[in-house]
Amino acid sequence: MNDTNVKKQIAILGSTGSIGSQALQVIAEQVDLYEVYALTAHNNVQLLIEQARAFLPEVVVIANEKKYHQLKDALGNLPIKIYAGMEAICQVVESQPIDIVLTAMVGYSGLRPTIHAIRAGKTIALANKETLVVAGDLIEKMAKQYHSFIIPVDSEHSAIFQCLVGEGYNSIEKLILTASGGPFRTFPLTDLRTVTKKQALQHPNWEMGAKITIDSATMMNKGFEMIEAKWLFGVRPDQIEVLVHPQSIVHSMVQFEDGSIKAQLGLPDMKLPIQYAFSFPDRIRSSFERLDFSQYSSLTFELPDLERFRNLALAFEAMNRAGNMPCIVNAANEIVVAAFLEDKISYLAMSKIIEKTMNRTSYVAQPTYEDYVATDAEARRIALEMI
Ligand code: NDP
Ligand code: MG
Numbered sequence: 001m002n003d004t005n006v007k008k009q010i011a012i013l014g015s016t017g018s019i020g021s022q023a024l025q026v027i028a029e030q031v032d033l034y035e036v037y038a039l040t041a042h043n044n045v046q047l048l049i050e051q052a053r054a055f056l057p058e059v060v061v062i063a064n065e066k067k068y069h070q071l072k073d074a075l076g077n078l079p080i081k082i083y084a085g086m087e088a089i090c091q092v093v094e095s096q097p098i099d100i101v102l103t104a105m106v107g108y109s110g111l112r113p114t115i116h117a118i119r120a121g122k123t124i125a126l127a128n129k130e131t132l133v134v135a136g137d138l139i140e141k142m143a144k145q146y147h148s149f150i151i152p153v154d155s156e157h158s159a160i161f162q163c164l165v166g167e168g169y170n171s172i173e174k175l176i177l178t179a180s181g182g183p184f185r186t187f188p189l190t191d192l193r194t195v196t197k198k199q200a201l202q203h204p205n206w207e208m209g210a211k212i213t214i215d216s217a218t219m220m221n222k223g224f225e226m227i228e229a230k231w232l233f234g235v236r237p238d239q240i241e242v243l244v245h246p247q248s249i250v251h252s253m254v255q256f257e258d259g260s261i262k263a264q265l266g267l268p269d270m271k272l273p274i275q276y277a278f279s280f281p282d283r284i285r286s287s288f289e290r291l292d293f294s295q296y297s298s299l300t301f302e303l304p305d306l307e308r309f310r311n312l313a314l315a316f317e318a319m320n321r322a323g324n325m326p327c328i329v330n331a332a333n334e335i336v337v338a339a340f341l342e343d344k345i346s347y348l349a350m351s352k353i354i355e356k357t358m359n360r361t362s363y364v365a366q367p368t369y370e371d372y373v374a375t376d377a378e379a380r381r382i383a384l385e386m387i
Contacts, residue, residue: 008278009097011038011122013089013113014105016047018209019127019153019270023102024051026275029287034278037098040089042105043067049074056080059095061088063109089113094120100278102153103128106211107334108376111135115369118148125277127153129228130334134327135372136231150232151277156225157232158273159251159264164233165281167256175229176253176261178245179304180205182217185246189308195347197340205248205268214337215311218350219304223315227326230319237319242312244302249291267291310351318358323365324375325358331379332357339387357383 010027014020020041027034036055041048045067052060052075059081062071068084075082083092086109093101093116101117102125103110110128117124118139126132132139143150152158156177164172183202184192200217201210208216215221226240253263266272271288306313311333318325336350345353361379364371 007035009037015039016041016044019104090116093117156252163254163262174255181244218311219309220311328379332383335383
């Protein structure tokens with residue numbers, strides 16, 4: 001941790017994405033507290049160049065090595081180290097001056113750099129939930145071993161984390177994860193067969209990257225968040241409840257042993273959980289829009305429809321079967337979401353392919369890191385054969 005008068009050094013993995021860009025907005029508003037040490041992106045070299053010019057980090061890395069020269073040409077006259085490739089990302093996160101690594105890349109690609117950051121004892125501001133879905137047990141064990149602190153950025157988990165502040169060893173009875181229900185909450189079931197990616201990409205309350213927006217429409221996102229919550233908060237699957245709350249104002253809740261329930265509320269704006277992950281345990285003044293209760297005549301809650309949201313049921317099954325099953329579901333899901341976004345398969349085909357991949361991929365009860373890598377590759381191949 002830093003002295004109070006030293007700025008926290010932050011590495012943003014996935015700076016060109018929705019979370020990454022919002023993290024830069026947070027830092028721009030808190031220049032006395034935070035400094036960008038490293039920025040990484042995959043393909044969007046133009047935005048990475050703009051961000052590097054604006055924030056002058058020590059290091060920038062572009063994962064796609066083909067874009068290295070473009071980056072180097074644009075930034076060569078600035079005192080910024082420029083690298084390319086996943087190996088470089090994994091090395092950069094270990095740099096001594098970094099205090100916090102914000103993992104805001106999408107999907108399985110977050111796993112390796114997160115492991116490197118944990119090994120280096122960094123504080124992880126974790127947005128990349130897929131890392132915990134794929135290898136939660138390994139990540140939790142390593143975080144303990146290397147004294148790396150994981151602070152959730154996902155709004156639901158940030159809400160739970162905030163509700164737990166000051167509770168010491170008080171036992172959690174139940175976590176209540178809220179979900180908006182996405183664009184298809186009340187859509188006629190028969191019409192789900194023909195929904196387009198344009199419809200699925202229209203989230204009612206949140207503006208996010210394409211992959212998580214599709215995961216929100218299918219509610220795979222909430223299934224992943226159950227698994228994420230299991231690892232972050234050390235609860236059993238039967239202690240996690242999902243409640244559809246279309247207004248997205250109550251970000252999640254914790255029920256304690258005495259029956260008391262704490263909730264965290266606010267407008268749907270990821271800048272708040274991002275800033276809290278940076279400032280924890282402090283709260284710092286922000287300009288974010290405030291919630292005005294008089295604008296909400298009702299906050300409503302309902303149970304999710306598992307027939308409509310088949311992916312939620314599949315993720316729940318994967319969490320219970322444990323081992324490498326969540327890794328299998330994640331890999332299959334990445335394949336089908338990409339295929340749906342390329343108009344290669346229908347909306348409903350996504351769940352069918354995931355379920356078949358779950359049944360066909362080799363099950364490993366106690367996977368090692370190498371098992372996860374092999375499982376990810378096998379499940380992707382099996383899912384791809386069905387596209
Ligand atoms: P985006 O798709 O908007 O951004 C993803 C970022 O990761 C981009 O910077 C992208 O680079 C980079 N990236 C993608 N693939 C790779 C790769 N193979 N190697 C290295 N970098 C890569 O995603 P979001 O910001 O929406 O989401 C990021 C993570 O945060 C996800 O895990 C998501 O589940 C989680 N999350 C997001 C929320 C949100 O509101 N958006 C809310 C809660 C969690 P480039 O663009 O340059 O190609
Ligand atoms: Mg969330």
